[in-house]
Amino acid sequence: MRLLSSARAACCVCGALVAGLMLANAAPAMASQTPRITVSPNPSAPGTATTFDVLCGANTTSATLLGAAIGLSAQIPMHHVMVPTSGEFRVTVTLPVTIMPGTHRPSIDCSNGFSGFAVVRVSPIPGHGAVTGDGTTSTQTGTPLTEIGLGAIAVGVLAGAAALFLRPRAGSAR
Amino acid sequence: MADFGTRLWLTCLSATLIAGGVVGASIGSRQLRWGAPPTPPSWASRNGLHGTWTGKPLDRSVPEMIRIPRIRVRAKTVALGLNRNGTAAVPPLTEPELASWFDRGPTPGQRGTAVFFGHVDAKRVGPAVFYRIGMLRPGDLIFVTLRDRKVAAFRVYSVALYQKSAFPTATVYSYTRWPTLRLITCGGAFDRRTHHYLGNIVVFAKFVGAGG
Numbered sequence: 001m002r003l004l005s006s007a008r009a010a011c012c013v014c015g016a017l018v019a020g021l022m023l024a025n026a027a028p029a030m031a032s033q034t035p036r037i038t039v040s041p042n043p044s045a046p047g048t049a050t051t052f053d054v055l056c057g058a059n060t061t062s063a064t065l066l067g068a069a070i071g072l073s074a075q076i077p078m079h080h081v082m083v084p085t086s087g088e089f090r091v092t093v094t095l096p097v098t099i100m101p102g103t104h105r106p107s108i109d110c111s112n113g114f115s116g117f118a119v120v121r122v123s124p125i126p127g128h129g130a131v132t133g134d135g136t137t138s139t140q141t142g143t144p145l146t147e148i149g150l151g152a153i154a155v156g157v158l159a160g161a162a163a164l165f166l167r168p169r170a171g172s173a174r
Numbered sequence: 175m176a177d178f179g180t181r182l183w184l185t186c187l188s189a190t191l192i193a194g195g196v197v198g199a200s201i202g203s204r205q206l207r208w209g210a211p212p213t214p215p216s217w218a219s220r221n222g223l224h225g226t227w228t229g230k231p232l233d234r235s236v237p238e239m240i241r242i243p244r245i246r247v248r249a250k251t252v253a254l255g256l257n258r259n260g261t262a263a264v265p266p267l268t269e270p271e272l273a274s275w276f277d278r279g280p281t282p283g284q285r286g287t288a289v290f291f292g293h294v295d296a297k298r299v300g301p302a303v304f305y306r307i308g309m310l311r312p313g314d315l316i317f318v319t320l321r322d323r324k325v326a327a328f329r330v331y332s333v334a335l336y337q338k339s340a341f342p343t344a345t346v347y348s349y350t351r352w353p354t355l356r357l358i359t360c361g362g363a364f365d366r367r368t369h370h371y372l373g374n375i376v377v378f379a380k381f382v383g384a385g386g
Contacts, residue, residue, distance in 0.1 A: 041285070041286070041349050041351075044349055045279075045286075045287075045347060045348055045349050046343070046344065046347075046348070047343055047344025047345075047347065047348040048344070048348040048349040049348075049349075094344070097343050097344050123278055123279065124256060124260075124278050125278070125279070125343065125347040125348075126256060126260065126261055126262035126276065126289075126343075126347065127256075127259070127260035127261055127343070128260075128261055128338060128341050128343070129336065129338050129341040129346075129358060129360075129373075129374035129376075130261070130262050130264055130291045130358050130359065130360065130374060131261065131264070131360065131370060132264050132291060132292060132293045132294055132302075132304070132358075132359045132360045133211075133267075133293045133294035133295045133296065133302060133359065133360045133371060134267055134295065134296055134297055134369065135295065135364045135366075135369055135370075135371065136208075136295040136296060136297050136300055137206070137207075137208040137209065137210060137211060137294070137295040137300055137301055137305065138206065138210045138211070138295070138364035138371075139206075139364065139366065140206065140207045140208070140300070141203060141204055141205060141206055141207060142202060142203055142205075142207050143202045143205045143206075143207055144202065145198050145199070145201055145202030145205070146198070146199050146202030146203045147202070148195075148198055148199075148202070149194070149195040149196065149197070149198030149199030149200070149201075149202055150195060150199050151195070152191045152192070152194050152195030152198060153191065153192050153195030153196060153199065154195075155191050155195075156187070156188045156189070156190070156191025156192035156193075156194075156195060157188070157192065158188075159184050159185075159187045159188035159191060160184070160185065160188030160189070160192070162184050162188075163181045163182075163184035163185040163188060166180065166181055166184070
């Protein structure tokens with residue numbers, strides 16, 4: 001009985017070792033399957049033309065940007081950069097004006113089976129125009145002509161008072 | 175003692191002054207004291223951002239002062255972000271001589287769009303810091319002094335009036351590969367019911383170099 005459990009334990013240890021070795025060998029292979037992706041500008045902004053570049057590797061015939069994560073079409077075909085055999089693809093899209101600020105991760109699929117995530121950082125922008133000013137210059141009336149007019153009225157009243165109260169000279173005609 | 179002629183002359187003078195004063199005061203009290211903010215003509219709105227820019231952008235440095243010789247503006251700037259409702263924060267109306275720089279975006283001279291806001295008018299002063307930006311025309315210069323003591327120069331390439339209800343957010347705020355600048359204030363018709371201007375005047379300018 002004890003022999004049986006020792007054998008079982010040995011099997012488990014061996015299995016774990018084999019699995020570990022397999023994973024360790026597989027990791028570089030997985031890493032090489034992730035295409036190199038660049039986004040420009042980054043950070044971008046809502047309403048901004050943004051370019052996605054992907055290097056899928058040789059023997060790739062097409063690449064597709066999955067745009068749902070950034071509020072665009074589900075599948076956006078990318079175009080060859082330079083020669084068709086380079087394995088490099090590019091597409092420029094305009095981010096929706098309604099996209100939320102923050103980090104978005106749309107996926108890019110290559111025809112050779114590789115895929116990866118683009119990291120798009122979106123900066124906030126003001127939602128609308130600005131509210132600046134209180135309308136003072138468009139509503140407040142009263143030019144300097146008002147003060148000049150009031151001054152003329154005051155001088156006129158004084159002149160009238162003077163005309164009334166000045167005593168007529170003796171012997172002058174009335 | 176005054177003779178008849180003097181009294182007659184004073185009476186006529188008095189009547190003339192009072193009548194003229196009443197007419198003048200009446201007209202003056204009905205006219206706007208400053209006039210509505212200047213609005214740009216439609217021809218000033220055009221896309222002048224042609225060609226590719228091959229210059230070297232500036233390092234990030236916060237703006238401290240903006241100077242616009244054509245309209246005699248020389249104003250300190252403050253860094254502000256967004257209000258909770260997503261609109262741009264602007265200086266308080268009690269400080270109408272200040273302009274604000276939108277601090278979530280690039281600084282002037284960096285690639286992208288650096289945005290400044292300023293009041294068009296305020297009760298305390300009448301015309302405020304950006305009252306005359308509708309008078310700017312393509313070719314006019316704008317200078318921004320940065321914290322690193324550099325002075326970034328920009329040349330206006332478009333001035334436009336947009337209705338707030340159809341504000342072209344992407345056109346105004348989106349990233350540009352060329353370092354660009356936007357000056358934004360209110361303009362157009364004033365709605366006395368809502369106490370808001372119905373439009374925004376936007377000045378578009380591009381980086382032409384730095385000194386200092």
